[in-house]
Amino acid sequence: MYGKRSRFLTIMLTLGLAFFYIPMIMLVIYSFNYSKIVPVWGGWSLRWYNELFQSQEVWEAVSLSLQIATLNATFATLLGTLAALAMVRFGRFKGRTLFGGMIVAPLVMPEVITGLSLLVFFISLNELIGWPAQRGFTTITIAHITFSMAFVAVTIQARLTGMGQDLEEAAADLGAKPFKVLTAITLPRLTPALVSGWLLAFTLSLDDLVIASFVTGPGANTLPILIFSRIRLGLRPDINALATIIILVIAVCVAIAAILMLRQQRRDLRDQQLAAGEG
Amino acid sequence: MAVVPPAGAAALAPNSLQTIVRHGLNGTQTVSDTPWLDQDGQKPLVQIKGVSKKYGDVTAVDNVDLDIYSGELFCLLGGSGCGKSTLLRMLAGFETLNTGQILIDGVDMADVPAYERPTNMMFQSYALFPHMSVEKNIAFGLQQDRVPKNDITDRVHDILKLVELEKFKKRKPQQLSGGQRQRVALARALVKQPKLLLLDEPLAALDKKLRKQTQFELANIQEQVGVTFIVVTHDQEEAMTLSSRMAVMDAGRFQQIGTPTEIYEFPTSRFVADFIGxxxxxxxxxxxxxxxxxxxxxxxxxxxxxxxxxxxxxxxxxxxxxxxxxxxxxxxxxxxxxxxxxxxxxxxxxxxxxxxxxxxxxxxxxxxxxxxxxxxxxxxxxxxxxxxxxxxxxxxxxxxxxxx
CATH class of the missing domain: 2.40.50.140 (Nucleic acid-binding proteins)
Structure with missing residues (x-):
């Protein structure tokens, strides 16, 4: 049954993939459409790309989003790693279960609630100590860190648990003090998880519309906020062009990741051959 | 009776392996082959006094006493869950004691963290650092002690020679076979010249033929370097071949302690008689x-x-x-x-x-x-x-x- 290729499965797969990718392909094609009205084909053109590159508003939003995402990812990785280390490597301590629950709570909290509560918090804080005077870059960044940290903590926690403690114990046994164990053994071993945690936090921040809308202020438009506000005024082809560029960047990143993975696989195979060769 | 040279005599020689081989690691040479019988002779290197360890309601180690002398190859033998590994981990400093005391060379280890103990451990999983070459794995312990660079190079070279792995020093652990990894783990633990080497099932991951061969190699190396070994094993044949003395453990207690001959010929309980042979x-x-x-x-x-x-x-x-x-x-x-x-x-x-x-x-x-x-x-x-x-x-x- 598994050997024969089932026609039914092939059709379902084709339909599934089509459902995912046809909208994107359409978006890419329409970004090259000369016509101002999206569904009407007016011939191939780079007109909207040209317009996009001229639009200061768009580039300011892109730049703001990238800055927030980078800062967010870095802090979220730092704090998330510390939280994960406390959970996995510090044994039992008082309030550990509560702490663990509080770390993962933002994962299940509806974004609307998170956004609203943060807005209330920032407003009250402003009343109390006069900071933040204005909502925008700083408040969005803080808001993003609070929720993406949870994702990083969970990623790192899984990796730490999977790694076991043998290597760290071995390093301590050989005379490495706790900080040295962290820098020489734990962190290098964690690198893949740190990278994926950072990228996850980066993507989450770049992607977020709901929370950012709550805590943003005048003039601070992230890219999702900008796109969403423009869509409300009607579909515009320059947004298609922007989306096409984003898709292209993501495609390049995925391709690089695939090549790196393939290389790693080859290296693993070579290692195994070496180990078996002169055993 | 023991001859005790001036303190630190072994540590000062840079061409250490020759020193190790000739004089023994700790500088002490046991005249008596059976120091445990020598009532007023040397002081035990390791003293375990009334040690217990509980995990919740489960007692892993139950009020055990044991003296181990310098130069011994002591085996802790028992089935899984008998507490032998827990005892070893307490010696290394990875587990705290609930009651009792462990002294190494007369010093109470209660407040000494793992990284300051005069012990080194060879892990069952070998625990080689996958992101470091063989050479760097072995040098790691010496670097922590701030040994001068030239000395590190020499000592790593000597120990690699001892375990016959000079050709493989640039390789990563995952590029080695099981037997080679085992020898790297041994070399890494030995290169710091510990007073006490703890080995957790050192041969368990090898196949049967290699294991038999390695048993003798391990005993030879121990004899050459003169370090005191404590080996945890579940394999009675391994314990018989390797040890100068052994302890048969069950349910967190020592059932009997003695030389392999004593244990085999004069077991004191049905458990030991049936467990050994x-x-x-x-x-x-x-x-x-x-x-x-x-x-x-x-x-x-x-x-x-x-x-x-x-x-x-x-x-x-x-x-x-x-x-x-x-x-x-x-x-x-x-x-x-x-x-x-x-x-x-x-x-x-x-x-x-x-x-x-x-x-x-x-x-x-x-x-x-x-x-x-x-x-x-x-x-x-x-x-x-x-x-x-x-x-x-x-x-x-x-x-x-x-x-x-």
Whole structure:
């Protein structure tokens, strides 16, 4: 049954993939459409790309989003790693279960609630100590860190648990003090998880519309906020062009990741051959 | 008696391995081969006093006492969950004690963290650092002690030579075979010249043939470098081959401590008699307690033993007989006298060099006897086969008195 290729499965797969990718392909094609009205084909053109590159508003939003995402990812990785280390490597301590629950709570909290509560918090804080005077870059960044940290903590926690403690114990046994164990053994071993945690936090921040809308202020438009506000005024082809560029960047990143993975696989195979060769 | 050179004598030599090999790592050389018998001799290197460890309701290690002397190769032997690994981890400093005290070289280890203990450990998983080459793995411990660079290079080179891995020093652990990884792990633990090396199932991950070969290598290396080894193992053959002394552990306690010969020839309990090798066990009562002997009446036979402690007549006791210590001959005669019993062959297992006979005794008990196959099977007269009547006998010194 598994050997024969089932026609039914092939059709379902084709339909599934089509459902995912046809909208994107359409978006890419329409970004090259000369016509101002999206569904009407007016011939191939780079007109909207040209317009996009001229639009200061768009580039300011892109730049703001990238800055927030980078800062967010870095802090979220730092704090998330510390939280994960406390959970996995510090044994039992008082309030550990509560702490663990509080770390993962933002994962299940509806974004609307998170956004609203943060807005209330920032407003009250402003009343109390006069900071933040204005909502925008700083408040969005803080808001993003609070929720993406949870994702990083969970990623790192899984990796730490999977790694076991043998290597760290071995390093301590050989005379490495706790900080040295962290820098020489734990962190290098964690690198893949740190990278994926950072990228996850980066993507989450770049992607977020709901929370950012709550805590943003005048003039601070992230890219999702900008796109969403423009869509409300009607579909515009320059947004298609922007989306096409984003898709292209993501495609390049995925391709690089695939090549790196393939290389790693080859290296693993070579290692195994070496180990078996002169055993 | 021990000769104690000036403190730190071993540590100052840069070309350390030669020093290690000639003088022993700690500079101490044991004159006595059996320091544990030497009452007023050297002080034990490791003193374990009343140590217990509990995990919740489960007691992993239950109030154990043990002295281990410099230069010993001591094995902790027991089944899984008997507490042997927990005890080793407490020595290394990875587990805290609930009660008791561990002293190494006279120093209480209670407040000494793992990274400051004069011990090194070889992990069952080897725990080699996958992001470092063989060379860097071995150098890691020396770097932590801020040993000068040139000395590190020399010492790493020497130890690689000892474990015959010079060719592989640039390789990463995952580019090595299981046996090579095991040797890297050993070298990494040895290069710091610890007072005490702890080995957790050092051979368990190797296949059977390599394991046998490595057993002897390990014992040789221990002899060359003179470091005190504590080896945890579940393999009784490994413990017998390697150790100068061993402790048989069960349920968090030491059942018996002694040399391999003592443990095999004079087990004190049924558990040890059965765990190390195999034993036929008879239950009985003391029928006579002489000055130089003891007689035990069992269901099957009266056993005369020319050694053992004094016991009151009538007390309940167990007697063990090793299968290879029983003589078996084909005979129709009825048993007459002590340490003799007739029986009927129930089953035979032919193993080539020896055969195992399962013999049914008059009371229905079936016991094992192993005997070498000295004569060729053509000799039909003497050959023992199924359903044959046989006579079993043993020396008065062969039986083992088991207290529980």
């Amino acid at each position: 195999s034993a036929n066990i008879f239950e009985g009562r003391v029928s006579e307690d002489g000055a130089d002997h003891i007689t035990v009446q069992t269901d099957a036979v009266e056993i005369f033993i020319d050694h053992g402690q004094s016991l009151s007549v009538g007390s309940r006791i167990w007697v063990g007989l090793r299968p290879e210590k029983i003589r078996i001959i084909k005979s129709d005669d009825a048993a007459s006298g002590l340490n003799q019993i007739s029986g009927k062959v129930d089953d035979i297992g032919y193993l080539g060099e020896t055969s195992i006979y399962k013999v049914e005794l008059p009371n229905g008990q079936i016991i094992d006897i192993t005997a070498p196959n000295q004569s060729r099977p053509m000799d039909r007269e003497q050959r023992i086969t199924w359903e044959d009547k046989v006579m079993l006998s043993w020396d008065p010194s062969s039986a083992m008195l088991l207290s529980s």
